[in-house]
Amino acid sequence: MKSRNEICEEIESEVGERIVVLRHDVDNIYGIYRPGFRQKIVKPINYALLALMTLSVKLRYLIPFYENHIQELLDVESKYGAKASYFFRVITLPRHSLLRKLIAEGHEIGYHSDRNSSFHQWFGDLKTLERELNVHIHGFTKHGHSLVRDGGIVEEDLLINYASKAKLLYFAQGEGHEDWNxxxxxxxxxxxGHHITLKKASIENVRKYLERCIPLILIHPEDIFIKGERAKLEYVLANRKGISVINLIRIINKISGEESYPRQ
Ligand SMILES: [Zn+2]
Structure with a gap:
């Protein structure tokens, strides 16, 4: 069995440098943190549109500037050659032109679940995403609280059961197991086991967290409009190679195989 350090080193040599796993939960369709008066306008429109989306997923194609906050994030990531996982809710799923761009640039499309009270609802939304986007989804993250849909509390065992039943490969929530390397x-x-949300962490804490073997960082696309957040993100991308969750899993599978993977 390989030791933890061996696995960490092998991941690094496989990628060629230290890594950071990038998780983007797409909660909103606009950059709701745009500075000044624009925030006052954009925020209520964002939530009104999200509420409308519960009626029809087709409406998004009529909306001007739909998800142009993702474009901003994509531009930053392409500057550093970073790849990421973008997790979409049914009510924020991307237009086909944006979807094609995300895939062409090597990013992963995942599921951000916001209805978790029954397997039926949770699985139905996963299948809606796959059908609308015509992609195979490998994993998911769970939405927190919002005005229009509530992801509820994390019940890890329940969500692991959902994922297992749906044959998903991963649940990239990263909560409750700080001690997992x-x-x-x-x-x-x-x-x-763990993650940090970039906007909630100081630059010192980000620096410290990046020293972990597999750091997982959550950045909502709209967060880069918060003062200072773009610089923090650029610090992360300049110091670590950004990879998607599915790429990390492929690397782990390649270098270890299940039998040699440490149980911790
Ligand atoms: Zn969310």
Missing amino acids: LPKKIKNVWIF
Whole structure:
């Protein structure tokens, strides 16, 4: 069995440099943190449109500047050659032109679940995303609280069961297991132990967190409009190679195989 350090080093040599796993939960359709008066206008429109989206996923094609906050994030990431996982809700799923761009630039499309009270609803939304986007989804993250849809509290066992039943490969929430140095496979689903949300962390804490073997950082696309956040993101991308969750899992599978993977 390989030790944790061996696995961390092998991941680094496989990628060619230290890594950071980039998680983007797409909660909103506009950059709601744009400075000044624009925030006052954009925010209520954003929530009104999200409420409308619960009626029809087709309406998005009529909306001007739909998800142009993602474009801003994509531009920053392409400058550093970073790849990321973009997790979409049914009510924020991208237009086809944006979807094609995300895929062409090597990013992953995942599921951001916001209806978790029954497997039926949770699975239905996953299938809606796959059908509308015509992609195969490998993993998911869970939405927190919002005005129009509430992801509820994280019940990890329940969500692991959902993912296992749906044959998803991973749940990249990263909560409740600070002591895990590596993700763990439970019921055939990779579970992440910890993450940080970039906007909630000081630059010192970001620096410290990046020293971990597999740092997982959450950045909502709209967060880069918050003062100072773009600089923090650029610091991360300049110091670590940004990769998507699915790429990390492929690397781990390649270098270790299940038998040699440490149980911790
Ligand atoms: Zn969310």
